[in-house]
Amino acid sequence: MSIEAIINIALFVFLGLTAFAILKLRALFAVVMLSAVFSLVSAALLVHLDAVDVAFTEAAVGAGISTVLMLATLALTSRHEKAPTRSQALPLIVVFLTGFALVYGTLDMPRFGDPQAPIQVHVAPKYIADTQSEIGIPNIVTAVLASYRGFDTLGEVTVIFTAGIGVLLLLAAFIREPEGLRVQTMDHHLVLRVVTKVLIGPILLFALYVQFHADYGPGGGFQAGIIFASAFIIYALVFGLENARKAVPGRAVRLLVACGVLLYGGVGFVSFLFGKNYLNYSVLGADQVAGQHLGILLVEFGVGLTVAAVMVSTFYAFAGQNPPIGDEDW
Amino acid sequence: MGVSDILGLFNYWMVIILMMIGFYTVVSRGNLVKKIVGLNIFQTSVFLLYISMGKVSGGTAPILTGKPEVYSNPLPHVLILTAIVVGVATTALGLALVVRIKNAYDTIEEDEIQAADDETEFGDPQAAEDHRR
Numbered sequence: 001m002s003i004e005a006i007i008n009i010a011l012f013v014f015l016g017l018t019a020f021a022i023l024k025l026r027a028l029f030a031v032v033m034l035s036a037v038f039s040l041v042s043a044a045l046l047v048h049l050d051a052v053d054v055a056f057t058e059a060a061v062g063a064g065i066s067t068v069l070m071l072a073t074l075a076l077t078s079r080h081e082k083a084p085t086r087s088q089a090l091p092l093i094v095v096f097l098t099g100f101a102l103v104y105g106t107l108d109m110p111r112f113g114d115p116q117a118p119i120q121v122h123v124a125p126k127y128i129a130d131t132q133s134e135i136g137i138p139n140i141v142t143a144v145l146a147s148y149r150g151f152d153t154l155g156e157v158t159v160i161f162t163a164g165i166g167v168l169l170l171l172a173a174f175i176r177e178p179e180g181l182r183v184q185t186m187d188h189h190l191v192l193r194v195v196t197k198v199l200i201g202p203i204l205l206f207a208l209y210v211q212f213h214a215d216y217g218p219g220g221g222f223q224a225g226i227i228f229a230s231a232f233i234i235y236a237l238v239f240g241l242e243n244a245r246k247a248v249p250g251r252a253v254r255l256l257v258a259c260g261v262l263l264y265g266g267v268g269f270v271s272f273l274f275g276k277n278y279l280n281y282s283v284l285g286a287d288q289v290a291g292q293h294l295g296i297l298l299v300e301f302g303v304g305l306t307v308a309a310v311m312v313s314t315f316y317a318f319a320g321q322n323p324p325i326g327d328e329d330w
Numbered sequence: 331m332g333v334s335d336i337l338g339l340f341n342y343w344m345v346i347i348l349m350m351i352g353f354y355t356v357v358s359r360g361n362l363v364k365k366i367v368g369l370n371i372f373q374t375s376v377f378l379l380y381i382s383m384g385k386v387s388g389g390t391a392p393i394l395t396g397k398p399e400v401y402s403n404p405l406p407h408v409l410i411l412t413a414i415v416v417g418v419a420t421t422a423l424g425l426a427l428v429v430r431i432k433n434a435y436d437t438i439e440e441d442e443i444q445a446a447d448d449e450t451e452f453g454d455p456q457a458a459e460d461h462r463r
Contacts, residue, residue: 111338113387163419
């Protein structure tokens with residue numbers, strides 16, 4: 001057995017154990033922290049499976065933002081799960097039957113890593129062969145994301161936009177204005193305060209690097225947006241929501257949520273004006289490759305803007321509620 | 331079925347185990363936050379399924395190096411990286427619903443929410459039980 005196979009098995013087993021612990025534990029704080037561990041281990045596994053862009057996203061999202069949002073929810077609801085009152089037999093039977101049916105379905109699947117599997121011989125070879133000449137950037141994932149399948153990505157950004165609007169609609173009525181909000185800061189933690197001040201600059205800088213270096217390495221608007229948002233969220237966590245709102249007002253963030261989608265859609269309309277298909281960037285520059293460069297830069301920026309703004313405004317919405325548990329009681 | 335078959339299908343089977351743990355968490359646990367964590371496990375297992383299928387033996391990450399190399403399939407990577415971010419946005423929506431449910435019912439346990447609904451609709455738990463029959 002090769003070393004790669006052993007790493008693969010070890011990481012999968014670790015994921016399984018973490019998932020099982022999540023199922024068994026009833027202390028929700030531990031459950032949320034374990035789900036962050038689960039994301040981080042799965043990011044390691046994704047790197048092992050060559051999906052560096054995906055791993056990047058999973059690490060930033062799973063171990064970062066979604067953990068913060070879940071902890072915010074715990075602060076607003078409760079930290080302990082009650083013991084199940086009903087019989088667990090029926091769910092167990094359903095799960096086992098579904099599992100066996102799925103395992104049966106895998107038996108005639110192509111084996112792991114098979115270069116002749118149907119998935120490897122259709123479409124993907126074209127992307128790998130043509131990216132250099134048609135798009136002119138080394139990162140094939142970015143080329144497919146922003147150009148070949150740009151329409152698809154526009155749809156995804158719209159879904160994120162819609163989910164953000166949904167969160168705001170659900171929670172906005174309950175957001176406390178600064179006067180009504182019980183003061184919740186971690187100002188009294190000296191170490192946190194100093195470390196945060198040191199970290200915020202590099203985090204923002206790194207986000208910009210990830211945003212604008214996506215053509216050449218792993219990264220892009222989705223990852224950069226998340227990293228950008230985490231800088232603001234860490235500031236709000238340590239120095240208080242009120243100070244964060246002074247730096248970046250909620251109204252401005254809500255405006256940016258729409259601006260990103262608008263920029264992405266707008267780039268598509270510009271190619272209409274040149275008489276080409278929607279989101280055909282080739283017309284934007286002097287030649288095909290220059291146009292693609294500019295188009296990808298613009299739509300990735302739109303993605304980053306919307307993702308970052310949705311995350312920050314979602315965090316504002318959660319943090320603006322009055323938690324029943326104070327910081328000292330945790 | 332030999333060792334190579336078992337190794338060749340191991341990833342898919344582990345994906346199924348993870349997916350079923352997530353599924354079981356969703357259907358058997360009454361706590362709404364726990365259900366959302368279960369959904370996240372389910373979701374991550376689907377991501378791993380896609381990425382496992384895109385892996386080519388001896389391949390490398392799909393970033394062109396200028397040298398002739400074997401690259402893993404970039405298409406599942408694109409689909410999944412956008413799905414992850416959409417996933418966190420929808421998780422946030424779910425958590426917002428949980429917060430609102432807590433405000434309205436003062437609990438996030440499924441059976442207590444059901445009991446409160448029964449009480450409003452039928453007056454006492456026995457009447458609700460009779461109605462369901």
